[in-house]
Structure formats: C-alpha cells, structure tokens
Amino acid sequence: MSFSRTLQTKTWIKIIVGIVFAGIVLILFLERFEGDDEWNTLVAEPVEPLEIQLPIDEEIPVPLNLTIEIAGEVHHPYVYEVPIGSRVIDGIDAAGGLTESADTRNTNLAALLVDGMKVYIPSKEEVNAVEVKTGIKAGTSYVGGNTSLNTEATQEESSKVNINTADLTRLQTLNGVGPATAEKIITYRTDKGPYKTIADIKKVSGIGDKTFEKLKDHITVE
Incomplete structure (x- = not known):
C-alpha cells in the first residue's frame, strides 16, 4: 500500500515538473521574439500599397x-x-x-x-x-x-515619247517596240530607277544599237 502511494507521488511530481519546464520554455521563446527588432518590425509595420504611375500620352502638336x-x-x-x-x-x-x-x-x-x-x-x-x-x-x-x-x-510640239513616264500603249507607238519590249522598258525603270539618258534604254534586254538608232530621235527622258 505504501509502495503504491509512493509511485503515485512520483508520477505527479514528474507531471508537475514537466508542466513547469514547458512553461519556462514558452516564456523564454516569447521573450526571444519580443526582443527581435526585425520580427517586431515585420509584424508591427503595415506594408504600404505600391503606387504604379502609368505614362501619360503626350499630345502631338498638329500644324495649323x-x-x-x-x-x-x-x-x-x-x-x-x-x-x-x-x-x-x-x-x-x-x-x-x-x-x-x-x-x-x-x-x-x-x-x-x-x-x-x-x-x-x-x-x-x-x-x-x-x-x-x-x-x-x-x-x-x-x-x-x-x-x-x-x-x-x-x-x-514634241512627239517624243518619254521613256520614264510612258505607259505600255504609248511605248508601243515607237518603231520596233512591241508589247514584250514595252513591258521590259517599264520593268527596268521600276527596278533600277528612271533613265538618266536616252542611251540607257540600251540596257534593256532586246534593245541593241540598231534598235536604238531607230528610237533615239523619238524618245526623251525629260
């Protein structure tokens, strides 16, 4: 009977000691974070909302x-x-x-x-x-x-054909210039730029010296 009471007494002592120990640990834990400046700052200071400024479209002046x-x-x-x-x-x-x-x-x-x-x-x-x-x-x-x-x-006053501006129909009024050659004349000036001299027409495929002799008095670049 005496042994049973002794065992119960020891058990209660252990429980009380455990509770006291846990309380001490909790107190120390709370005191540690209460003294931590970074923790206090993080918890105490509210986060300010981020302000985003959108660019304002500048008015482009319109000439009057x-x-x-x-x-x-x-x-x-x-x-x-x-x-x-x-x-x-x-x-x-x-x-x-x-x-x-x-x-x-x-x-x-x-x-x-x-x-x-x-x-x-x-x-x-x-x-x-x-x-x-x-x-x-x-x-x-x-x-x-x-x-x-x-x-x-x-x-x-001038019946000359401007090879820089003439269309297919106008070019075909020239002696020796058919639809295919007229197309080549237009294609060349479109790709290479305007003819600087009438002799530049010889750069067009199919127009040689003989054809140029027939054309030179009837064409212009001005």
Missing part, C-alpha cells in the same frame, strides 16, 4: 498652317504661312494681290494649297510669248508641289 511661296506677278512675292485648307487665291491675297500685269486666265485659283508649294503667277507678256511661239494657249500645272507656267505646247 502651311508654308508656301508666292512668286511672279504679285505685289509682295515671298514665303507665307496660310491656314490649312487655303486655296491659291488665298495665297495671292497674302502676297498683296495681283499686279496689273498678271495673267490668271489659265491659273486654277480654287486649287488647294499644300505645304511647301510654290505658286507662280505669269505675266501677260509671258503668256502671250508662249502663244505666239507655239500657237497654243499656255496653262499652269502642279508638278512636285510647285505651280508654274507650263507650255502645253511643249508636250504637243
């Missing part, structure tokens, strides 16, 4: 004016800025208007201006000189952004 040159028979020939959508008559007004010598019979005053355009107003003497020389009324044309006096007679 055109820069043009007005030359010839106007009071103040010069370079002017005019609003987009302006016409030839507006450019003439910007240059002070027409002189008494100006001839606009064949000038399209309603034509729209484009940036970089040069508008040339011929005089009556210039126009009359062209008409007297050729017997054909002179006109105006828009080439490469420029408006200038153009003798339409130049095109009709």
